[in-house]
Amino acid sequence: MANLGATKKHKVMVVGSGNWGTTMAKIAAENTKANPNLFEPDVRMWVYEEEVTVPKESKLYDGDSEKKHKLSEVINKTHENVKYLPGVTLPDNVIAEPSIQEAVKDATILIFVLPHQFIAKSCDQIKGHILPFARGVSCTKGVDVSESGVQLFSESIGAKLGIYCGALSGANIASEIAQGKYSETTVAYDPPPMDSRQPSRQASPTQSPSASTVELVNPHMEHTEHKSAKLYPLPIDFPPLSHENIKKLFHRPYFHVRMVSDVAGVSLGGALKNIVALAAGFVDGLGWGDNAKAAVMRVGLLEEVKFGEKFFSESVQARTFTEESCGVADIITSCSGGRNFRCAKMSIERGVSINEIEETELNGQKLQGTSTAYEVNSFLKSQGMENEFPLFTAVYNILEGKTKPEEIPDIIEPKD
Numbered sequence: 501m502a503n504l505g506a507t508k509k510h511k512v513m514v515v516g517s518g519n520w521g522t523t524m525a526k527i528a529a530e531n532t533k534a535n536p537n538l539f540e541p542d543v544r545m546w547v548y549e550e551e552v553t554v555p556k557e558s559k560l561y562d563g564d565s566e567k568k569h570k571l572s573e574v575i576n577k578t579h580e581n582v583k584y585l586p587g588v589t590l591p592d593n594v595i596a597e598p599s600i601q602e603a604v605k606d607a608t609i610l611i612f613v614l615p616h617q618f619i620a621k622s623c624d625q626i627k628g629h630i631l632p633f634a635r636g637v638s639c640t641k642g643v644d645v646s647e648s649g650v651q652l653f654s655e656s657i658g659a660k661l662g663i664y665c666g667a668l669s670g671a672n673i674a675s676e677i678a679q680g681k682y683s684e685t686t687v688a689y690d691p692p693p694m695d696s697r698q699p700s701r702q703a704s705p706t707q708s709p710s711a712s713t714v715e716l717v718n719p720h721m722e723h724t725e726h727k728s729a730k731l732y733p734l735p736i737d738f739p740p741l742s743h744e745n746i747k748k749l750f751h752r753p754y755f756h757v758r759m760v761s762d763v764a765g766v767s768l769g770g771a772l773k774n775i776v777a778l779a780a781g782f783v784d785g786l787g788w789g790d791n792a793k794a795a796v797m798r799v800g801l802l803e804e805v806k807f808g809e810k811f812f813s814e815s816v817q818a819r820t821f822t823e824e825s826c827g828v829a830d831i832i833t834s835c836s837g838g839r840n841f842r843c844a845k846m847s848i849e850r851g852v853s854i855n856e857i858e859e860t861e862l863n864g865q866k867l868q869g870t871s872t873a874y875e876v877n878s879f880l881k882s883q884g885m886e887n888e889f890p891l892f893t894a895v896y897n898i899l900e901g902k903t904k905p906e907e908i909p910d911i912i913e914p915k916d
């Protein structure tokens with residue numbers, strides 16, 4: 501699509517700076533540089549500030565291996581996130597910013613890449629500090645479960661901030677992609693109709709677009725206050741956020757993007773596969789091998805599709821799970837080398853809780869599968885549907901110590 505009437509460029513920022521957050525900032529920064537007609541070059545990355553030590557090879561190392569440095573300063577001075585993505589040089593247009601309000605200021609595109617447990621609080625901090633017509637893309641893998649029901653993070657971010665938010669998810673182990681190794685991903689962006697460009701429209705000043713009421717969130721939420729909200733159209737002096745232009749922000753020669761419109765399918769694939777990966781880790785930890793893993797992956801995929809069709813029936817498409825990177829491919833990669841899989845496996849092998857493994861083995865990185873298993877279970881319980889999702893329920897019960905991993909085969913066997 502032509503950039504009709506566009507005189508301004510999009511300012512891109514990343515909310516998050518963990519293993520995937522830093523990788524996404526790297527990808528986005530490579531692409532903003534490569535597409536100067538669409539994007540401002542600098543990509544601000546919000547860093548949840550902490551003190552870190554630097555390795556001997558770092559130019560900041562002064563002989564004192566215990567000396568603490570602010571992580572944001574280390575990133576800006578050395579172009580390396582020494583804690584969450586060590587050994588990878590970031591482009592110099594990734595700018596680490598410890599203030600979340602400063603980081604989001606004037607950004608037109610916000611890429612959310614936080615562990616899901618931190619999204620709500622971060623949105624509260626951002627609210628009132630973003631451009632009203634900003635747009636979001638959620639790369640967070642998880643679901644937002646509350647008393648009202650289950651929501652996608654694209655929906656809860658959108659509803660909290662009053663913006664449109666799409667989703668990016670795929671078979672994406674961050675460290676491989678950060679090293680430029682080939683991978684695919686799925687980006688779901690279903691732009692609001694008001695963002696489409698009409699050639700006859702007069703260019704309007706950035707500050708004056710009027711808001712329209714649109715459906716922003718999942719209509720399955722029974723008691724939501726946010727069923728519809730005012731959404732500001734993207735001013736015509738910015739390039740349109742069409743599939744073509746959104747793809748240009750994420751696609752790299754080593755990171756192949758497939759654009760779809762099924763935001764629910766993409767988000768659910770990323771969230772639910774983390775429960776499946778725990779199950780795969782449990783059976784692998786027992787020494788049962790690849791056939792056992794394949795069995796839980798098969799059942800996990802079916803439960804993902806069923807969850808989507810039961811609770812997001814108006815929007816989800818089964819083929820998103822079976823054909824796209826965010827579905828079956830993410831189950832395969834997560835059950836092969838993901839953190840949830842590896843930690844679940846170690847917890848069985850060592851006979852310690854997975855929370856202890858997370859604490860001792862991940863150096864501050866966060867598992868999403870354990871909290872997602874609890875959240876999904878509390879939602880299924882509220883719906884009286886635990887028995888319809890035996891694998892998801894078994895993972896929850898194993899985490900609770902009520903079921904043994906050895907019982908998985910019997911539990912997932914269809915009952916007459």
Ligand SMILES: NC(=O)c1ccc[n+]([C@@H]2O[C@H](COP(=O)([O-])OP(=O)(O)OC[C@H]3O[C@@H](n4cnc5c(N)ncnc54)[C@H](O)[C@@H]3O)[C@@H](O)[C@H]2O)c1
Pocket residue numbers: 516517518519520521522547548584613614615616618639640641642672673674675864865866867868
């Ligand atoms: N790492 C991967 O390979 C990968 C790939 C695809 C998707 N994801 C998803 O991306 C999301 C982010 O994961 P990640 O790998 O970037 O993070 P991570 O697990 O590597 O790091 C944890 C992050 O949480 C931050 N943090 C800690 N306490 C916080 C607080 N109170 N408030 C805000 N932030 C806090 C830390 O600073 C750090 O940036 C997750 O949903 C994950 O499932 C990860």
Ligand SMILES: O=P(O)(O)OC[C@H](O)CO
Pocket residue numbers: 641670671672673674774777830833834837838839840841867868
């Ligand atoms: O390391 P995990 O288990 O959080 O999985 C990483 C990615 O989500 C794999 O696609």
